[in-house]
Amino acid sequence: MARRRYPPITTGSDGLYHAWVVVGTKPNGRPDQRHVKRKTATEVEDRVDELLEQKRAGAVPRAGRGPTVQSWLLDTYLATIAPGTIDPTTVQGYRSKVVNHVLPVIGALRMDRVVADNIDAVYAAMRRKGLADATVLQVHRILARAWKIAARRRVVPRNVLVDVDPPTAKRKEMTPLTEDDARAVLAAAERRRNSARWSVALALGTRQGEALGLRWPYLLMECDECGATVKLTDWWSAGRRRCRGCDSADVGAVARVWWQLHRRSHEHGCAERAPWPCGRKRGGNCTARRLPLRSGEIHVGGGLILKEPKGKGKRTIPIPPELVAALHAHSEVQGLERMMAESAYAAHGFVFADPLGEPIDPARDWRDWKAVLALAGVRDARVHDGRHTAATLLLAQGVDMRVVQELLGHSTIKVTEGYTHVASKLAREATQRMGRRLFHPPGTP
Structure with missing residues (x-):
């Protein structure tokens, strides 16, 4: 039959x-x-x-009534799936964008009934609000990931985001400091506490969290001959200038950028989502508040944590001899503060700390940077522009792009390539100054 x-x-x-x-x-x-x-x-x-x-x-949806966009994004994707692979602070940012921009437009629709026009309507509403193209692109990436997982788990028959053209966002122009500005900043910082903080930023190109997360045990003297290492603080106290193992003079300082200091917001502990039983809007004011920590993270007080840099951020950077001298002077000042504070001094071991050894909050670090810029008479700039400055100066001096990528911990070479046009301009100006000095006798126009 x-x-x-x-x-x-x-x-x-x-x-x-x-x-x-x-x-x-x-x-x-x-x-x-x-x-x-x-x-x-x-x-x-x-x-x-x-x-x-x-x-x-092989794409039949699950049996039963499908979830709404709000239910899937808030109760499933952002509550249980994303936290497994994404930093809690990033998840909080995703949640804010979803609540403010996505749910008012398509939150009540069922996931399996959303079409490309609905997604386009979300982006159009964001543009009418005057939001930046980069923000629209961020929302697109959040939705694309959420729908991809929904299709994989058969919540929807297919990923509707493949039918939507990703919004375009212009790359933000980088504005590094000039070499003269960088010198002025370092000169102004010498008159302030923790002046070596800005020497590290401009010489090593560390991110803000990486610089604030540096601890003395991760600053080492390394022998190029035998590979032996010794803590920089022990090297200074011993007064040696050669490797203890092989007696080689080829010894240099390195910084292991293995941690970064980060501020994370507390979450509500009274419920998973609003309305909150505690009656407070902010998680930090919840009577049962909690600080979400992922495996390997270290809580150092308040909302400050130490976590490993993402991607290729974990790296070892050579320290120039001039910066080693600045760090040595900084350690001596810190040693005096430790003696004055006695038992009240925290034993975290941070290179840059407050007078009691506690880590420096990123917001306070930002205010210090603004004060140094004002003192130096340099234009206003972001803290991250110090990193841009280090990258462009390295490229302008002819350092290979792959080396710069490794030193700064860029995830791909394309990120480093974004600095080349600025570095080329700096290199051209440098060669022009050199030409004037070499080929124009003194006193000639």
Whole structure:
């Protein structure tokens, strides 16, 4: 007897047309049969064809009523899936963008009924608010990831975001400090506490969190001959200038950028999502507040944590001899502060700390940077512009791009290539100054 491949369509006592389609097998081993009920036989045939096509593609949605966009994004993706691979602070930022920009437009729609036009409507609403193209692109990436996982888990039959063109965002122009500005900043910083903080930023190109997360045990003297290492503080106290193991003079200082200091917001501990039983809006004011920590992270007080840099950020950077001298002077000042504070001094071991050894909050570090810029008479700039400055100066001096990528911990060479046009301009100005000095006798115009 021939096997019936297309399910029969029957008329029920309710006056509607019915069909039953087997689309797979349930976890308990029983057939996964879907009931199709429509007003006309044509509508039933269309739905049956859709289910059979999904069955052939292995993309049949789960049985039952699909979740809404709000339910999937807030209760599932951002609550249970994303925290497994994404930093909690980043998840909080995702949640804010979803609540403010996505849910007001499509939050009530069912996931399996969202089409490309609905996603376009979200982006159009954001642009009407005057939001930056980069923000729209961030929302697109959040939704693309959420829908990709939903399709993989058969919450939706397919990823509708593949039908949506990603918004375009212009790359933000980098504005590093000039070499003269960098010198002025270092000169102004000498009159302030923790002056070596800005020497590290401009010489090593560290990120703010990496510089604030530096600890003395991660500053080492390394022998190029035998590879032996000794803590920089022990090297100074011993007064040696050669390797203790092989007596080689090829010894240089290195910084292991293995941690970064980061501020993380507390979350509500009274419930998973609003409305909050504690009656407080901010998680930091919740009576049962909690600080989310991932594996390997270290809580150092308040909302400050130490975590490993992402991607290729974990690296070892050579320290110039001039910076070693600045760090030595800084350590002596810190030693006096430790003696004055006695038992009140915290034993965290931070290179840059407050007078009691506690880590420096990134917000306070930002204020210190602004004060140094004002004192130096240099234009206003972000803390991160110090990193841009280090990158462009290295490239302008002819340092190989791959080396710069390794020193700064860029994830890809394309990030480093973004500095080349600025570095080329600096290099051209430098060669022009050199030409004037070499080929124009003193006193000539």
